[in-house]
Amino acid sequence: MKKKSKYVLGILGATGAVGKETLDILDERKFPLESLRLFASKRSAGEVLSCQGREWKVEELTPETSFAGIDFALISATDAISREYGARLSAAGILVIDDSGVFRMEDDVPLVVPEVNRQALRSMPRRIVSIPNCTTTPLVMALKPLQEAAGIKRVVVTTFQSVSGTGAAAMDELMNQTRNLMAFREAKAEVYPYQIAFNLLPHIGSFNEGGDCSEEIKIMRETRKILEAPALRLTATTVRVPVLRCHSEAINVELERPLKPHDARAALAEMPGVLVYDDPSKKLYPMPLDATGKDDVFVGRIREDESTANGLNLWVVSDNLRKGAALNAVQIAECLTEH
Amino acid sequence: MKKKSKYVLGILGATGAVGKETLDILDERKFPLESLRLFASKRSAGEVLSCQGREWKVEELTPETSFAGIDFALISATDAISREYGARLSAAGILVIDDSGVFRMEDDVPLVVPEVNRQALRSMPRRIVSIPNCTTTPLVMALKPLQEAAGIKRVVVTTFQSVSGTGAAAMDELMNQTRNLMAFREAKAEVYPYQIAFNLLPHIGSFNEGGDCSEEIKIMRETRKILEAPALRLTATTVRVPVLRCHSEAINVELERPLKPHDARAALAEMPGVLVYDDPSKKLYPMPLDATGKDDVFVGRIREDESTANGLNLWVVSDNLRKGAALNAVQIAECLTEH
CATH class of the missing domain: 3.40.50.720 (NAD(P)-binding Rossmann-like Domain)
Incomplete structure (x- = not known):
């Protein structure tokens, strides 16, 4: 141009x-x-x-x-x-x-x-x-520095996705259902197949024959394309939660080479657009409420997973309407x- | 006696x-x-x-x-x-x-x-x-038939835990915060360190030096003891969600031997106390709202995880006050x- x-x-x-x-x-x-x-x-x-x-x-x-x-x-x-x-x-x-x-x-x-x-x-x-997809973006933001530091062998990701990922009508639906339930009235579901207020839907997009949601397939394929890792091993479970804004993800990573939580934290801290927010002893960890309206992808709860060689767990929260x-x-x- | x-x-x-x-x-x-x-x-x-x-x-x-x-x-x-x-x-x-x-x-x-x-x-x-612990019980109910059918190599579990796991005061807190927020009033947090209404807290129990929650440690240790598998490889991430009742769990399992989703479903269906609730094409999957007040541990979204040999994903929901x-x-x- x-x-x-x-x-x-x-x-x-x-x-x-x-x-x-x-x-x-x-x-x-x-x-x-x-x-x-x-x-x-x-x-x-x-x-x-x-x-x-x-x-x-x-x-x-x-x-x-x-x-x-x-x-x-x-x-x-x-x-x-x-x-x-x-x-x-x-x-x-x-x-x-x-x-x-x-x-x-x-x-x-x-x-x-x-x-x-x-x-x-x-x-x-x-x-x-x-x-x-608004779940892929924070995932690749968190994975990229780990990929560069130690190589990625396999990823297991579970998402907690807010209703704004579906759009403004879904935000209204969560609010209306909540208002009705608090007044002991019926909570009608129109945008989602079932009530989302005070509930969880393990269903985002449509299901394929193998039982995967389209959202889960998107995360797998898009992550491989963006990280230029066509053989990356990744599995996802995507869940809608009664939260208005921000998608959260529990990410389990098996790395190719050892990387201590301390070094993972340092690698993530150097990544532009990532905010390491990780001091459990002071009750500091990413939450949708804190990340709402923020540009950064919040990464916390960075800890060793002793169930595998070079395993790490992370908890990532990002505003799906902004960075997502x-x-x-x-x-x-x-x-x-x-x- | x-x-x-x-x-x-x-x-x-x-x-x-x-x-x-x-x-x-x-x-x-x-x-x-x-x-x-x-x-x-x-x-x-x-x-x-x-x-x-x-x-x-x-x-x-x-x-x-x-x-x-x-x-x-x-x-x-x-x-x-x-x-x-x-x-x-x-x-x-x-x-x-x-x-x-x-x-x-x-x-x-x-x-x-x-x-x-x-x-x-x-x-x-x-x-x-x-x-x-009320998260361990549904986990072992789902793992036991898989352990018998194909042996378990490694488990990655992410929990979505309702406030009733904390007790009646926490249920009141979620309701009061919700009522106040809907009326544009402040939502005070007393039971939890932060607002739980429309939010997620990746923090259950207290943190150890490695950054694990006590709830995560409980799941690991108790599962090993109940399944009589002291060397079972398991990692957990526990998250509090704004749901009143039922704990939900995204469970990723690597089995020792191959087990197709169809056979996993059959093994789970034979387990007393487990209800296989798994027909995504008809939008049938476990949700907290359906499992509330029920005795059964609901298991669904049983599908292959192609990112590893003999991998399976499951989604489990159980009433934490009843079976839990x-x-x-x-x-x-x-x-x-x-x-």
Whole structure:
């Protein structure tokens, strides 16, 4: 892309949970904005959102919408929107940063977490770059320094995923169910198949024949692609929890070579975007409540796993709307403006 | 113990979450009760509780309390109560079934889940039997049939533990915090170090120098003792979740020999006290909401873990107040009446 001093940015899905977070992040990071084009479905068209001290009206996204003049488009809507508009935008010469699962595993689409594999942005033949699933991003942020320090043999990850990963409607559902239950009324489930308030759903996405969730498959495949470790041995169990924001992960790692918790802590502390938050004796460990609204991936409870050679346990918490989605997308846009 | 047609049962901690569940279970199972003696602290003394169609007054537990005539005592109070009264009761010739961590790991005290190691009750030199931690019990219920079918090499377990594991005060705390947050008021934390409503605490018990929680250590040690596998390789991460009842566990197992999910399912289905609840295509998987008030340990999401030889993933949910505590204690009492 031609280097400019300011850019025209389009956001598809501007009124969703990730879209709104994106506007905050463009503000905070003073992204060099010439102007913004905000797109959403008919229902939200006409809303006015503010960013960088100016107000921007949300336009309805239709097959007739013209994207002329846009430099970057960030898409965070549905798979169908990404499929339809991703190709159209890229054909119009616009750089697309896509948050869906549609393009992530395609060979000619880089899948990028800038701190981990920024170099993958060098080849964007389709002018599309994907950002990973919101559980993959914190996982690779924590694994990368361990991979470099001692090699990774096998990973067992169990996730505790907040409802905002599903979107704003799921956040409303958790709140409404909670309000109704506290008033001894029925808790209706519409977004999820069952009540999520005061409950756990070991089910994210759809199930394949082997009984894996699509979310579990995504974590496996995306992690291998980002870490450039196609044979990495990894298994995942993904669980929805009654938390509003932040995804948490219990990560068990078998390393190729010995790495003491102290040295793992040092390697993680050097990783940009990672905050080592690990002093159990002072009751300091990552929690969703603390990580909400924060950019860093919080890593704690770093300890030896004596059940295997070179085993480590970690507990990782990250704001799924920020580093898991909007922040990672804006960081990629920043990288591309510097190319 | 001399076989009788009816027994006198004492319950220490009768007004707590586990104590109240115990009364329900004695009712449901028609335990052969001659009479009940209910004990609690001064605060609860005088309360009247019903069981088997009769009413029983709660007595204050003091160093002067006489236990004459009691056949069994179930203790579910604090470690201090177990330490003080466990020894006194047993010295008085009473069979003690204890729910604390005080005696579990002592060589001359059996640690029993009847479906798994009922045979351990044959030797009770101190007249004390311990019941396991409420996370250990469902874990060994799920592991035992796999151990018999294919041998166990290594286990990685991550727990999602409800607040009732801490007791009735913690259930009140979750409800009060939730009520306050929904009304935009502050959520005070008193039982836990931080807010538990809409949050996760990767911290159960106290931390040792290596950064493990006491709960994690308990799971490791107790599982080895119950499965009679002193060298079993096991690592645990224990997390408190904003759920009222039932503990859930993501269990990753490496077996010694191959065992297909289909065969694991069959082995688990034959285990008394286990309910295989596993049909993802119909959205059937264990959840705390479904397992609440149930006796069975629900096992689902049984699937192959391709990241290792003979790997399996399971998702287990069990009511921590029932099989995790009160039910297991009453089952042990039943076994002892049959000896």
